[in-house]
Amino acid sequence: MQRRDFIKNGMLGLAGVGNLSLLQEALAVGATAARFSTAAPELAPFQGFTGSEAFDASDLRVEGRLPAGLRGVYYRNGPGLMARGGERYRHWFDGDGLVQAWSFGEAGVQHKARFVKTQKFRAETQAGRFLLPAFGTSFADQESRLPVRSADDVNTANTSVMKMDDGRLYALWEGGSAYELDPQTLTTKGVRAWSKELAGMPFSAHPKVEADGTVWNFGTQSGRMVVYQISPQGQVLRSEVFAAPGPSAMVHDFAVSQRYLVFLLSPIGMDMNALRGGESMLDAMRWLGNESTLVLVIDKADFKRRWVLETPAAMVFHFGNAWDDGKQIHLDYVEAPALPAVNERLRMIMAGQRPPAQNHPPSEPRFMRIRLGSDGAGAGGLGRGHIELQARDESVEFPVVDPRVVAQRYRHVYYPTAIDLGDRWGFNGLMHLDIESGRRERFSFGSDVVVEEHVLVPKPGSSKEGEGWLLGLGYDCKARRSFASVFDAQALSAGPLARVWLPYWVTYGFHGKFYAA
Template identity: 40%
Template sequence: MDRRRFLEAGLGFGALSLAGAARADQETWRRFHAALARDPALAVYADTVGSQQGEASITGRLPPDLQGSFYRNGPGRFELGGERYHHWFDGDGFVQRWRIQDCRVRHQGRFVETRRFTDESAAGQFLYPSFGTYVARRGFRDNDSMNAANTNLLPFNGHVYALWEGGSAHEIDPETLATAGVKTWRDDLRAMPFSAHPKLDPQGGMWNFGALPGAGQLALYQIGSDGQVLRTALVPVPRQAMVHDFAVSAKHLVFLIPPYDLQAGEGKSFAERHAWAGSGPNARPLRVVVVSKDTLTVRRIFELPPQMVFHFGNAWEDGACTRFDVVLHEGDVLAELGSLMQGERRAGLQTRSSTVQVCLDYASGQARCSRLFGASEFPRVMPQVVGSRHRRLALLGTTGQGAHAVLDTVNLVDTDTGKADSHAFGAGWQVEEHVLVPRRGARSETDGYLVGVAHDLRAGVGVLTVFDAARIKAGPVALARLPYRTPHCFHGNFLSA
């Protein structure tokens, strides 16, 4: 693949937000702070100022064999110069490290010093377009001028990378969390979209993609265990908008393309240009695009009823079929997530979802869904089973209803029976993604721990949670409570010592 084609395709995300007059927004700031005064629990979406560092107090007993660093990433700065972003996905990346060593937990967090963060900090105001907020006070060179580095924190090949799907990875010092700089995997891939959801092969290396909605293509990357690019390709996917995640089996890469139209319109953000096309008499389906690993070309396209997708669980080959887990959302939830920046919790936002297992039958050309779990998000599996048959799926769930339905439960679902081993934190808590961590030499998918972060909304503090993966219902074996609030993260990974 020649360099020019890659760079031209890579302009797809940035070209959707070309500059005009700036649209500053102080009203969103006013509404959020008025709502925060009424509901202190909204502090999980409040601004973060400066770095964090502290030691947690332990309740329970940390397992002696659980040693390592739990890396997390999410948006931390939403406000500058009296203005506030419109969408949760816009905030500047704030990376965190929960270090577990000798039955103690130490926490640190700091902002990723992207080009956007440093330029806007110096200017004292927002300058560049972001995912859900149109600002155009200064022109930009490429996607990395807008890079928020706010979605995932990935340890790989002795390095740690802060990821954002619209541009490059940023390398982060694994000890201090200082920003080392932009990661360019190869010169001709500079500033190309690089998804925040790469899949690590248990045998080494990783697969990833970049969505190029302006070009109607997906960029595919295969990277070796030494960090060298092995293969790249561009796959045509017309009528494509936001594609956030994918799944990898032994033979295939699986993408779901939600039914959005990407509308033209000067002065609108990327999110605002998404028009839901999944309802009405001309509703379009949710497309399943299957790419063969051996050729990096499309093998088959399937169709499912129109729904929105953020996250996959895992995929594997089952004879002549490919199966995968995914969380499906009813309707256009993308726009509703933006309401959080105004302090509004939309009724039903968390409850209009379910986790399903999809079977892709190549002989019949049909895709069939079977329900695994109700309202849920953030599926994860044990790292050693990625791409192969698994029987346990970690999920977050909710016990609330309507506008009070926040993610407050952790669940380990048996994918054969649908039965869940669950723990509910209950009212006054909001839970982040939890990840499965195998014990050394683990022989099963429950031989290890479920580790995550929960927010004690009443006390206003962040808490590291540790469960025995074989006994989730028994509750956490340890809680590591900080003396301060931590920003609400999206994704992260555990690196065992």
């Protein structure tokens, strides 16, 4: 399939804040425009910002003691703008991307955040209102706004980040192109085309980077998939476009082992009549709970060698890792509630309403073992094989592993977790799971803190998996301030070694990466 056909088919589915008084003034304007209020203190950051903010803070206050070897930049991405011109997005996934840079160096810790100035962001800033539909929000008068001609017209660049060995930094969104940013200033440089043939094709927000720097990624659009192998310097080594073997309306993440790429295609269909009738893409998605989740396995050495197996219906956003011994593939992921429940929860929090816990089952750890048959090569149809599943019942999300074991045999997975939270939204702790022994270790900040994804930063000079620090963000509901926390990954229950406090708060993000100096 040619690039132009892939994109054509896809379109059928489609100010400095160091001064806190200026920040509060900006937020007041945003709150009026958004008409956002909430009685749940943990939901306050969903108010969002106006899009004119430029966050800069240096010599941040450190509570505790930072490890001397923690040197580098922690980049993080997430939705930061939720409202314009009196209109507010209905879904968390819709907000325009705000990329943060937490710099750890000899002079202390500095913080910077900038909005990704996509073509959508620039056009809507100039107009002072939303012009384009979003993933979970549509507008009844869309015909009076801008038409959607390509996926990048609605690209929010709001999900994750990736820095290549050539020094280039990218803001990622699963439905469209990567946006290049200046790694020092976070200034937006523009859309990245990995090659002339791949320009404009979807590049997901969850690329997998092996220890040698090799990048694997994918994209999906209207029943088609594309997979990439990219060198550490950003050159496309191989790519393949093919028909997805089943529903692929939402494929957010995947896993990579030594020999295979593994996708779980949740049973989510797209109601094209609803989409053409003006519903958002998310509203037009249909959960097909009576159908199977398809397990798509692709040979890394030959993208045309594919196997498809079936497992019971499951909603999956995020994977931890995978490894194989040539005969069996072992992987872990988090199973979320079915799509309708997820969307109801995310729409409630965007409206400032706390979702009742008793009506919303948690996301939980899952472990899968796959034995492949020999008949799937090149067929892409249902092949012989066998799948075994194991489950745990902790409330978790955003699993991460030591970056040195990506696509290799591994033992340790780390998650944000909810511990005795009751009805409060979000996570308030961290969990370390030893998947060989089943032993877990946890730490809770209590009921007044929201904990986000934490990544593992290897200690300089170490080689053993798990020898490192857990670094991530949190929000203190009482202080109304955001912070970065640093844990010894091998002594999680002892609590944070340090917390680094911002003099302001920032919106909740999705994913981040640390790059050593």
